[in-house]
Amino acid sequence: MGSKKTRAAVSAVTYILISILAVICVFPFFWMLISALKPKDEIRSAVPSLLIDNPTIDNFRRVLVDNGFLTYIKNSFVVSLAATLISMIIAVLAGYALSRYYRKRIVKASNFMMMLSQMIPGVLLLVPLYMIMQQMHMLETHISLVLAYxxxxxxxxxxxxxxxxxxxxxxxxxxxxxxxxxxxKTLIRVILPVSIPSLISTGLYAFINAWNEFMFGYVLISSDKLRTLTPAIMLFKGANLVDWGGLMAASVISVLPVTIIFLFLQKYFLAGLMSGSVKG
Structure with missing residues (x-):
């Protein structure tokens, strides 16, 4: 009897902690959404409120129509899809080699070098990468972002x-x-058809990584015509003033496509992660 009460108490505490953690994780997105729907005077109110007295979509209209964010969204899709496609082709071939030819020295060396590369922060390579792109005349092009991502x-x-x-x-x-x-033929006709969940989960990771990237997009691209979505959000932050309504609306728009894609593909994403987590 005592053990049942103990298990029940542990379960209750666990659920409470998980609920608190979920609220902490979700609240910033909730606040971002309600702020995007608030008029300017409510956003700048001295007493912040979770309620919206006069909801409006004016912030979204300004972002999409007045600020040309549709161009930034298109650029992000082009760059992210290109980076995902190239990454998947290379990852499939390299992953197959690592799996089937892991005993060869060149494969072991490649595996070690890739693991070593994960220990280097991307920011350390920003200046060298910028100089390389400059020497190759690739600055202010989407190709530079695709290569970096x-x-x-x-x-x-x-x-x-x-x-x-x-x-x-x-x-x-x-x-x-x-x-x-x-x-x-074996790889294309036999292995890949049974690898659909893993292909989707890996591709989704590559796409989200490219879509959300800020640093390279901010440094390598300065033209409005070529700018991607995430760096474009910075346009709402001036030297002395921040357009919080536009900033929040732009943030909601940037999160929305990835959220929708993940909701439709989450079962494949989880299946891919689980299938690759156990070797058999």
């Missing part, structure tokens, strides 16, 4: 794909090779 996301994407390929039975490949399939 792809470079930094490939190692983890490769490890994610390698972990999943480790769970795919080698018998499938041997059966395909007996039927006359080459390594390339």
């Amino acid at each position: 792809t470079t930094f996301v490939i190692p983890l994407c490769t490890f994610m794909m390698s972990s999943f390929f480790d769970t795919v039975p080698i018998d499938l490949e041997e059966a395909a090779e007996i039927d006359g399939c080459s390594k390339a």
Whole structure:
């Protein structure tokens, strides 16, 4: 009887702590949304309120129409999709090599170098990368962002794909090779079709990483015509004044596409992570 009460008490405390943590995590997004729907006088009120007396979508109208954020959204989609596509192609090939040829020295060396690269903060490479892009005349181009995002996301994407390929039975490949399939055909026709959850989870990670990136987009691009969404949010912060309504509306818009994509693909995302977490 005592053990049941103890378990019940532990469960209650656990649920309470989880609920508190969930509120702490969700509250900033909730505050961002209600602030985006408030008129300017309510945002600047001396006493902040969770209630909206006069809700308005004027902040969203100003962001999308007056400030040309549709261009920034388009640029972010172009850069993020390009970086995701290139990253996935490289990650699939490299991940397959790490999984199936892990005994070879060059594969072991590549694995070690990729792990080592994850210990280097991206900010340390900002100046060298800027100088390289300048020498190659790639500043103020989307190509510079695609290369930067792809470079930094490939190692983890490769490890994610390698972990999943480790769970795919080698018998499938041997059966395909007996039927006359080459390594390339085996990978495309046999391995990839059973890797859909892992492909989606890895691709989603690469896309979100590129979509949310700020530092390289802010430094490598200064043209309004080429600017991506995340650095564009800084336009609402002036030297002496901050347009909080526009800032919050722009933040909501930047979060919305990723949220919608994740809601539709979350079951594949979780399945991909779980399938790659256990080797069998």
